[in-house]
Amino acid sequence: MLPTNSFAAMSATTPLEAYSFNRRTVGNNDVQIEILYCGVCHSDLHQAKDEWGGSIYPMVPGHEIVGKVISVGSEVTKFKTGDLAGVGVMVDSCKHCASCNQDLENYCEEGMTGTYNAKERDGSGITMGGYSTQIVVNDHYVFHISEKLNLPAVAPLLCAGITTYSPLVFAGVKKGMKVAIVGLGGLGHMGVKFAVSFGAEVTVISTSPNKEADAKKLGATHFLLSTNEADMKKYNNYFDVILDAISANHDYTQYLNLLALNGKLMVVGLPTEVPKVSPFSLITNRRSVIGSCIGGMKETQEMLDYCAEHNIVSDIEIIPMQNINEAYNRMLKGDVKYRFVIDLASIKA
Ligand code: NAP
């Protein structure tokens, strides 16, 4: 067993606190990674506070993990000690269903195994995430990380990056298309970077007037305040694709109405309430609502390689592990530019 320091949620209503637990010993197909940085995703907060239901405690959140390989099992050929490595939102899947066979482990028919707050498939316990000093993961679920990029700023690519890259690719975003990103948070700001890099004309739709300058700096052409009805109306029937990355409950209809013929509302935000969708807004312009869940292992590695080639990383604020509760409070207020990343040196023994 491998003793590991971490921060954990012990219940839905208490702040995260220091916690020690044992990782499994390194199996033949496992990679042992010293975690250097871990991004803070709004999904961590949703689950720590049991907003989706079914949370398992103690819970060590964190699924935007980068670090250094410190050992590998006897069968592992993809990685060696000293390599940079990353782990995202899943650490296992069934490996034989139709989705897994198409490199879409994120849509595994048996359900992917989350990096934390999930049951290990062999019944050995509960998965524990990246707010910790090390992790042991089957090599299929570990990514290669380029040495070229600023390592802490790479961490958010493992969730915020792939979760926005995948739906934009699926929707066929390319030069000449009009794309709106709704919710300029951790996911949203990555969505802007990718859509701009694919050549689209990008609009940010936000509830925060103070984010306009950032949106333009990130490459957006237009900025719309979703609370300004008159301005929103000017963009009726305008966009080819809208990416909804809002973390709080909201109505889809006001965004659907902005879509042009065959327009797609790509939903990635995961608030708790079932949203309202007007059928009249859907039949107008033959619009569709499409959900998207992170991305498969192959596509995530492609995204990481694309980022290395195009020099794309996240805009981050580095924090010590001890500041996580304050970071959650600031994230709830939208006060983060645009991703917190934990420096795990802060809880090394
Ligand atoms: P985040 O950094 O907190 O950003 C969320 C943004 O939503 C905020 O910055 C804010 O943007 C907007 N927002 C907040 N409250 C709002 C309200 N009441 N009305 C309208 N907009 C509001 O969160 P994140 O880490 O990017 O995650 C966003 C969502 O995606 C979360 O629900 C998360 O669980 C989900 N998620 C899904 C997947 C997937 O695979 N589908 C993966 C990861 C995360 P403005 O200030 O610009 O309005």
Ligand code: ZN
């Ligand atoms: Zn996430």
